[in-house]
Amino acid sequence: MSKYDPLWRRVGGETSHSFVMTFDQIREDPVRNGARQAGTSSSRERCRVPDRLMVGRARTLRDAARLVRRQVFVDEQGVPEDEVFDGADGRAVHVVAFTGEDPLATARCLELGSHIWRVGQVAVLEPARGLGTGTLVMRAALKHIVSCGGVEIVLAAQSGAAEFYRRLGFAQCAPGDALESGVVLVPMSLTL
């Protein structure tokens, strides 16, 4: 059995390098929390859960990701713009979850070399949190990285979000680092 098999099953085992999931596929996907909620939610809740997920390098996708990141990191958390828009977007693969035409959530995958990837800029709009959307986006990022032959994923979690990543299988791999702002970043990794 390949060492990728457990994760491969968890993320669906597909090999496409970029893909789109429709609402019906999201609803029927048994591996994630949001599926259950998307399938049973009221119409009001439904506009807070994604009906479409896109993964790729297209400029339109990058722009959608940046809209979410601006709202969450710059406007809500007060992170300086140059940290959020750090110049790496053009060489990254972006995962974006939409409801209708509106982006709700995003994550960014960057290949660092030697089959090691960094996932970052993970953000879900405030009204859509706690419904499984972050998990959906992360699973799509993992699926993409597996399909590209990635063997390890690293990330720097805000200490408040470390539990979210632990639930996805990540473990702390080095001591945390306190920024001037007081935010503590926790280095975490997942071996695929």
Ligand SMILES: CC(C)(COP(=O)(O)OP(=O)(O)OC[C@H]1O[C@@H](n2cnc3c(N)ncnc32)[C@H](O)[C@@H]1OP(=O)(O)O)[C@@H](O)C(=O)NCCC(=O)NCCS
């Ligand atoms: C962190 C974030 C991406 C999580 O997205 P989300 O859609 O709310 O997460 P989910 O609903 O998929 O949660 C999955 C699980 O993780 C848990 N979880 C999510 N955020 C958590 C947090 N901050 N602390 C502890 N647990 C958390 C949920 O309770 C849930 O557990 P369950 O499966 O037992 O119900 C989202 O809260 C967010 O965008 N926060 C602001 C931006 C941010 O801090 N990004 C992370 C930068 S490192």
